[in-house]
Amino acid sequence: MxxxxxxxxxxxxxxxxxxxxxQWIDENDIQAVVDVLKSDYLTTGPAVGRFEQAFAKYVGAKYAIAFSNGTAALHAACFAAGIAKNDEVITSPLTFVASANCILYTGGKPVFADIDPATYNIDPRSIEAKITKNTKAIIPVHFAGQPVDLDEIHKLAKKYNLIVIEDAAHALGAHYKNRKIGALSEMTMFSLHPVKHITTGEGGMITTNNKDYYQKLLQFRTHGITKDANECFKYDGPWYYEMQYLGYNYRMTDMQAALGLSQLQKxxxxxxxxxxxxxxxxxxxxxxxxxxxxxxxxxxxxxxxxxxxxxxxxxxxxxxxxxxxxxxxxxxxxxxxxxxxxxxxxxxxxxxxxxxxxxxxxxxxxxxxxxxxxxxxxxxxxxxxxxxxxxxxxxxxxxxx
CATH class of the missing domain: 3.90.1150.10 (Aspartate Aminotransferase, domain 1)
Incomplete structure (x- = not known):
């Protein structure tokens, strides 16, 4: 040899x-960004909202929340799920490190279940063998764009009262049993990195059908701050805001969102x-x-x-x-x-x-x-x-x- x-x-x-x-960037994408540069908003503004609405519609979810990158989105999902110190979260070892790091960010413990040798996706049998009294959630990864065995994973989640956060960084536009990935579990994360299906430069998205998760995700990406009078402990007037927990600056810009909205059409x-x-x-x-x-x-x-x-x-x-x-x-x-x-x-x-x-x-x-x-x-x-x-x-x- x-x-x-x-x-x-x-x-x-x-x-x-x-x-x-x-990536594949065309003149329409470039013009979409130029239009934002000529507008009154550069950071989070109306383009982000339009992108979120279009993205949610595409995957069939009620809500979509844009983030600065996919890792930030996973971090936010772990927070919304309540993952904290001593909580165990089962995920795949054959993935980018962000799928596990996001668990550490909130104080949890990643637990690695082995993969199916045919599909390279996480094996539900291995997941069940790793479940303990401390297990809080499962983060299955749709490796290379192929959906995991969601039916079996959802059965386990129901049996052991677990939250499922799908890592669909690879799987925008994929289908599981004729249902589009993005509205099948409690939360689903998509990456918008240049090598992915569409790009915002850097970017990520969480989709969910749960209003409570939606509100937590929105607040988490903006320092844990809310301006909603109905949510404030004390409301002093229209200028007032409250930081109610430790969040992060994980917002997407309007420039990124405009690019993403243009890309989504293709x-x-x-x-x-x-x-x-x-x-x-x-x-x-x-x-x-x-x-x-x-x-x-x-x-x-x-x-x-x-x-x-x-x-x-x-x-x-x-x-x-x-x-x-x-x-x-x-x-x-x-x-x-x-x-x-x-x-x-x-x-x-x-x-x-x-x-x-x-x-x-x-x-x-x-x-x-x-x-x-x-x-x-x-x-x-x-x-x-x-x-x-x-x-x-x-x-x-x-x-x-």
């Missing part, structure tokens, strides 16, 4: 570098392009013994934020690192999603150890994320396929037997 690793090279498939993800087009390219990948790789393509759970319709392949290392003469580096040499901007959260040095300092979620840890060593974003052209997809074929062929075990 070492000899082959040393000689891999030659002319790359692409002359320019293709990233794994990216989200279904963006998702259809993602699905089209996924179909190309699936067709190209379905007969390759060296690659395991992503699988969808029955009843789930992914919105395909990521396309993650799993390497069948038994059929290869190289490890994931070598395959990754070879694809980078072909100017294909592959990535890895994600390093299991509990294996991070900070979490080790908190007492978490490797080996507690073996499926997630094993899969992490075998996965690579291929480029997938709507601004890609079909030629870009063909280049990715050609590069994967070239690298896999070079390292295929059948070629050296």
């Amino acid at each position: 070492g000899e082959k690793l040393a000689v891999y090279g030659g002319p790359s498939i692409r002359k320019d570098f293709l990233p794994y993800g990216g 989200v279904d087009i963006f998702i259809e392009r993602r699905k089209k390219y996924v179909a190309f990948y699936n067709e190209a790789f379905k007969k390759m013994e060296e690659i395991i393509c992503p699988k969808q759970m029955s009843g789930a319709d992914s919105s395909w934020h990521l396309y993650v392949i799993r390497l069948n290392l038994e059929r290869l003469t190289a490890d994931r690192k070598a395959i990754y580096e070879a694809l980078q040499k072909e100017n294909i901007g592959v990535n890895v999603h994600y390093i299991p959260v509990h294996t991070q040095p900070f979490y080790h300092k908190l007492g978490y150890q490797s080996g507690i979620c073996l499926t997630a840890e094993d899969i992490y060593n075998e996965i690579i994320t291929l480029p997938l974003f709507p601004k890609m052209e079909e030629k870009d997809v063909r280049d990715v396929i050609a590069a994967v074929n070239k690298v896999i062929h070079f390292y295929s075990r059948k070629d050296v037997e």
Whole structure:
């Protein structure tokens, strides 16, 4: 294997570098932001309200609350859910660190349940095994845009009186059993980072059908302050406001909201392009013994934020690192999603150890994320396929037997 690793090279498939993800900003988006810049409001104003209303309508929820970023939105959701010191919250290890960090922010304790080896989503059986008398909530993550098994998770939530906060950072526009993600649990978080389905630069959104959560989320994002006379302990007049608890400055600007509202009008087009390219990948790789393509759970319709392949290392003469580096040499901007959260040095300092979620840890060593974003052209997809074929062929075990 070492000899082959040393000689891999030659002319790359692409002359320019293709990233794994990216935004698509058009003239309408730019004009929407310019219009706000010419208006009386730059920070939180009428554009934020319009964006929230349109977003809630799109996902079918009663309320949507915009935040400065997705992590802030998750923090706010944990606060609204009442998560506090000694409360345990179960989440997935195969996710970005924000899915667990938000629990720590309110004093809670993240508990990691292992994942399903087919879908890479959190496994409900593992969730139930981790529930204790201190468990307060579940934060399931819709990995790569594929919905988790919400029916089973909701059964557990009802059985043990738990709150469900969906981390749908990857799943705007996804469906679970013909119902759009965003109005199925107590709260749902969406990310509006540039690599996601739509962007506000940085941004996040919580959707909910619960008025009490809605009011808490609004107040939390503005320092815990309210100006509502009906909510104040003491009301001195129209200038009066009260800080009733420790909140944060997590507000979204009107500039961001204007961009988001413009982007939202194109989200279904963006998702259809993602699905089209996924179909190309699936067709190209379905007969390759060296690659395991992503699988969808029955009843789930992914919105395909990521396309993650799993390497069948038994059929290869190289490890994931070598395959990754070879694809980078072909100017294909592959990535890895994600390093299991509990294996991070900070979490080790908190007492978490490797080996507690073996499926997630094993899969992490075998996965690579291929480029997938709507601004890609079909030629870009063909280049990715050609590069994967070239690298896999070079390292295929059948070629050296």
